[in-house]
Amino acid sequence: MDGQLVTIKTISELAGVSVATVSRVINQNGRFSKQTEERVLSIIKDCGYQPNELARGLRTNKAKVIGVIVPDITNDFFSRITLEIQKNLLKEDYVSIICNTDESKEIEQIHYNSLKNLRVCGMIVAGQGVGSINKPDVPTVYIDRSVQKPDQEMEDAPIICSDSRYGACLATKKLIEEGCRNICIVCFSKQAVEKNLRFLGYADAMREAGFSVKDENIYVVDRGDKEIGYQVTRKMLSERSDVDGIFYSMDFLALGGIVAATELKISIPEKLKIVGFDDVMISDMVNPPLTTIHQDVPEIAGKAVETLMAMMKNEKIGWKQYIVPVKLVQRKTT
Numbered sequence: 001m002d003g004q005l006v007t008i009k010t011i012s013e014l015a016g017v018s019v020a021t022v023s024r025v026i027n028q029n030g031r032f033s034k035q036t037e038e039r040v041l042s043i044i045k046d047c048g049y050q051p052n053e054l055a056r057g058l059r060t061n062k063a064k065v066i067g068v069i070v071p072d073i074t075n076d077f078f079s080r081i082t083l084e085i086q087k088n089l090l091k092e093d094y095v096s097i098i099c100n101t102d103e104s105k106e107i108e109q110i111h112y113n114s115l116k117n118l119r120v121c122g123m124i125v126a127g128q129g130v131g132s133i134n135k136p137d138v139p140t141v142y143i144d145r146s147v148q149k150p151d152q153e154m155e156d157a158p159i160i161c162s163d164s165r166y167g168a169c170l171a172t173k174k175l176i177e178e179g180c181r182n183i184c185i186v187c188f189s190k191q192a193v194e195k196n197l198r199f200l201g202y203a204d205a206m207r208e209a210g211f212s213v214k215d216e217n218i219y220v221v222d223r224g225d226k227e228i229g230y231q232v233t234r235k236m237l238s239e240r241s242d243v244d245g246i247f248y249s250m251d252f253l254a255l256g257g258i259v260a261a262t263e264l265k266i267s268i269p270e271k272l273k274i275v276g277f278d279d280v281m282i283s284d285m286v287n288p289p290l291t292t293i294h295q296d297v298p299e300i301a302g303k304a305v306e307t308l309m310a311m312m313k314n315e316k317i318g319w320k321q322y323i324v325p326v327k328l329v330q331r332k333t334t
Contacts, residue, residue: 006049014043066096066308067115069108071127073100075224076252076280077295078126081143084301085124092309094121101127103223122308139311141304158311158320160304164277167293167326168201169208171247171275174291176209178273178334180245184217186232186257187249188224198249198277217243221253229256237264237272244272251276251283251292258286258333274333288332299324 008026012019017036024030025040032040043049066089070078082098089096097120099111108125115123122139142159175183183206189196203213219236221228229252236243237260248254254276258268266272268288276283279294303322311317 006047008049011040011043011047011049014047015040064094065118065120066094067099067111067118067120067123068096069099069101069111069115069123069125069127071101071103071108073098076282077278077297080281080297081126081301084298085305088302088305092305103127122312124304124308139308141308141311143300143304158307158317158322160300160307160322161324162295162300162326163323164197164326165201165204167277167295167328168198168247168249169205170201170326170328171277171293172202172205173209174275174328174330174334175245175247175273176205176211178245178269180273181211182217182242183211183245183247184219184236184243185247185249186219186221186229186253188221188253189249193218193220196249202247224250224252226252226256226259229253230260231256233257234260234264237261237266246272246274248274248276251278251280251290254290254292254333255282255286258288258290268333275328279329283329284331291331291334292329294327294329296324296326 008019008022012022015022015036017040021032021036022040024032025037026044068082068085070082072078073082086096097115097118099115101108101111108127112123112125116138120138122141124141124143126143127145140157142157144161145159172183172185183202185199185202187193187196187199187202189199193199199218206213219232221232229248229250232253233246233256236246246254246257248257254274257274261268261272261274268274274290276290276292279292283290283292303324307317307320307322
């Protein structure tokens with residue numbers, strides 16, 4: 001059957017039975033003989049036939065497909081999350097449709113509505129709360145949403161996330177322990193920075209050590225990439241000579257910061273100490289390797305899939321925030 005599209009009709013013709021009989025064998029419902037079942041399954045195996053789950057869903061109102069919506073598939077954290085989700089879904093005999101929003105709440109809503117119309121069994125939606133998906137009408141689990149308390153619209157939407165506030169506190173404490181006294185934060189935030197958990201962790205550590213949180217030390221950016229990290233750090237260090245430590249709320253911001261400091265001939269960690277957050281794959285390959293906060297991606301993805309499976313079995317989950325522990329990874333920027 002090489003090069004040919006194998007359909008249920010193909011299987012029925014090869015097996016000498018009706019299309020309806022093949023469908024009953026595949027779905028394991030209705031009446032058919034043991035001999036017919038064995039013959040049909042043998043032909044399916046030989047031909048490499050794969051059922052069209054979406055088409056089946058449109059007919060039966062139940063497809064073994066999960067929608068996964070992420071804000072930026074090129075981001076190391078979200079690409080790893082997506083891969084781990086796919087692995088876990090396959091263990092449960094589900095496939096996934098991956099949608100990228102490019103950090104747009106409008107595109108997120110379009111993807112959500114499209115997946116709902118395809119009658120997926122459930123959804124996993126990742127990202128820092130940029131979207132406006134309210135009162136989800138299919139089972140939905142959120143990853144990495146900055147929601148600190150339940151509200152009416154999120155009461156049936158469990159959230160799986162790293163302990164961002166504690167991780168940021170750990171990162172800032174590390175800078176303080178290393179002797180830094182004028183510590184800046186470069187923080188990616190789509191919301192008021194006062195509600196950003198990583199900023200709050202930074203502020204916790206500063207106040208606990210007796211330092212004030214100064215406005216001039218807070219740099220808020222609307223993208224979390226290397227280029228914006230480079231730009232904001234170069235400007236900061238060109239204008240100021242008092243900064244001795246920087247906490248970046250995302251590793252890619254920190255990687256840009258390392259480049260900027262190197263160009264300005266500011267030695268790391270002798271003159272400037274840096275800590276990131278995420279532990280992306282290349283964080284230990286840069287020069288110097290980046291001290292950062294490690295997130296347990298397999299645990300986050302596994303818990304998200306486990307929770308979604310429970311919801312699809314009509315288990316009452318309600319609003320619940322599952323916090324995944326983080327840890328500091330010491331490298332050469334501190």
